Amino acid sequence: MRTLLAVMRKDLTIEGRSRDLIPAMTLLALLLLALSGSAGIRGASGAIVIWIAVVVSAAIGLTRSFGQETDQEQIYGLRMAPVDPGWIFLGKSAANFLLVVAVELISLGAAVVFLDFPAGGQIAPLAGVLFLGGAAVVSLGTLLGAVLAITRLREALLPLLLLPLSAPAVMAASGATAKLVGTPPEPVTSEVALLCAFLTLFTALGMVLFEYAVED
Amino acid sequence: MAPPVHDRPAVAEHSGVVLRGVWKTYGATVALRDVTMEAAPGRIVALLGPNGAGKSTVLRVAAGASRPTRGTVLVDGVDPRPNGIRRAIGFAGHHTFLYGPLTAEENLRFYGDLYGVPSASVTAALQRFGLEAVRRRRVQELSRGLAQRVNLARALLHGPRILLLDEPFTGLDTAFADQLAAELIRLRQAGGAVLVATHEWDAARELADDAAVLVRGRLVLRAPAHSLARSDLSALYAGAAGR
Numbered sequence: 001m002r003t004l005l006a007v008m009r010k011d012l013t014i015e016g017r018s019r020d021l022i023p024a025m026t027l028l029a030l031l032l033l034a035l036s037g038s039a040g041i042r043g044a045s046g047a048i049v050i051w052i053a054v055v056v057s058a059a060i061g062l063t064r065s066f067g068q069e070t071d072q073e074q075i076y077g078l079r080m081a082p083v084d085p086g087w088i089f090l091g092k093s094a095a096n097f098l099l100v101v102a103v104e105l106i107s108l109g110a111a112v113v114f115l116d117f118p119a120g121g122q123i124a125p126l127a128g129v130l131f132l133g134g135a136a137v138v139s140l141g142t143l144l145g146a147v148l149a150i151t152r153l154r155e156a157l158l159p160l161l162l163l164p165l166s167a168p169a170v171m172a173a174s175g176a177t178a179k180l181v182g183t184p185p186e187p188v189t190s191e192v193a194l195l196c197a198f199l200t201l202f203t204a205l206g207m208v209l210f211e212y213a214v215e216d
Numbered sequence: 217m218a219p220p221v222h223d224r225p226a227v228a229e230h231s232g233v234v235l236r237g238v239w240k241t242y243g244a245t246v247a248l249r250d251v252t253m254e255a256a257p258g259r260i261v262a263l264l265g266p267n268g269a270g271k272s273t274v275l276r277v278a279a280g281a282s283r284p285t286r287g288t289v290l291v292d293g294v295d296p297r298p299n300g301i302r303r304a305i306g307f308a309g310h311h312t313f314l315y316g317p318l319t320a321e322e323n324l325r326f327y328g329d330l331y332g333v334p335s336a337s338v339t340a341a342l343q344r345f346g347l348e349a350v351r352r353r354r355v356q357e358l359s360r361g362l363a364q365r366v367n368l369a370r371a372l373l374h375g376p377r378i379l380l381l382d383e384p385f386t387g388l389d390t391a392f393a394d395q396l397a398a399e400l401i402r403l404r405q406a407g408g409a410v411l412v413a414t415h416e417w418d419a420a421r422e423l424a425d426d427a428a429v430l431v432r433g434r435l436v437l438r439a440p441a442h443s444l445a446r447s448d449l450s451a452l453y454a455g456a457a458g459r
Contacts (some may be wrong), residue, residue, distance in 0.1 A: 002332075077279055083299070
């Protein structure tokens with residue numbers, strides 16, 4: 001747990017000092033939502049736009065997350081440390097998750113403004129789906145980031161792989177989001193089960209494979 | 217007539233750093249060719265060779281950061297890649313492993329957390345490496361020499377008994393280079409094993425017990441460091457280049 005906290009604190013401190021990542025992620029999400037609003041998308045159908053905005057923004061954050069581990073080969077410094085590499089993966093995932101949650105909350109607010117998204121009635125379950133979906137996307141993205149960390153094409157490949165591979169989670173999350181704000185709200189058991197399975201699968205894979213992913 | 221038999225030197229199995237028949241390839245590029253060598257406890261070994269000879273690759277393989285394509289690497293008798301032996305190894309390479317946006321102290325505290333080093337040891341390392349005045353400066357704002365000191369402080373923070381250093385004297389002023397040499401000698405006296413890749417032949421000759429010369433990924437000479445002259449190295453490099 002100490003490793004998780006150390007890695008998360010380190011990543012958030014670095015991002016806090018750079019002060020450009022959250023604005024870049026947020027700006028892209030806001031642009032997507034505003035353009036969708038101007039194209040006439042309204043109400044519950046805005047759920048898919050929110051999730052596309054989230055996953056595209058997450059791709060930027062995840063690319064950066066491993067970029068900071070490579071300019072001085074810090075990834076090997078992590079690899080050589082006498083800790084379970086799974087905790088390093090979880091630490092990086094946790095930091096990425098917090099960044100994505102920030103973008104999700106901003107995107108949700110922007111969706112209410114631009115898309116008349118009816119978020120008011122189901123705040124607690126909606127927050128649960130946002131967190132679960134965000135965690136699912138981040139678990140996959142952090143694993144991809146680790147695998148691609150030592151490749152030169154990381155910045156190009158990560159979004160290219162993340163967007164299609166996260167499609168099941170994005171579809172489940174957007175489906176659940178739309179159902180929760182529908183009239184009347186519908187149960188989202190199957191979507192939540194799929195998101196839980198996705199999160200569990202890629203978190204477990206990340207914890208096991210991280211060590212090998214960052215090996216030269 | 218039978219072909220000449222390559223007389224591979226015997227190496228100790230159980231302690232220090234042992235490489236046995238190690239190959240490392242990157243695609244079509246062969247970085248190491250059948251390298252067999254050791255850095256025994258209580259010895260400082262200078263790893264010499266021209267640019268691109270494979271010195272850094274030997275250190276990375278020995279540190280467990282890189283998997284050998286073929287052959288065996290043992291640190292204190294075990295594979296250095298699994299978790300168990302990593303605490304025994306200190307590594308400082310060309311790249312510092314440091315995070316530019318973090319201060320010198322934050323970097324050391326981060327690695328200290330990973331190695332389970334108490335806070336007091338981080339403070340002591342800052343003092344020992346003359347970094348107190350710059351402890352709150354971001355590493356990206358430090359000079360090459362100061363960043364190298366932080367790098368060395370990071371590598372030695374957890375008190376490793378196996379030390380792998382790649383050009384550690386680069387960027388250091390004379391006083392601190394002397395201090396580093398003293399640190400290495402102390403580690404040797406305490407039974408530690410040190411493998412130093414360097415172009416600084418004079419410093420290496422003064423400090424090292426043994427010299428290992430790599431050319432084009434192949435170990436071409438192992439000898440007591442004091443027996444090797446700069447002209448010998450030049451001849452080895454030139455001979456290999458002409459092949």
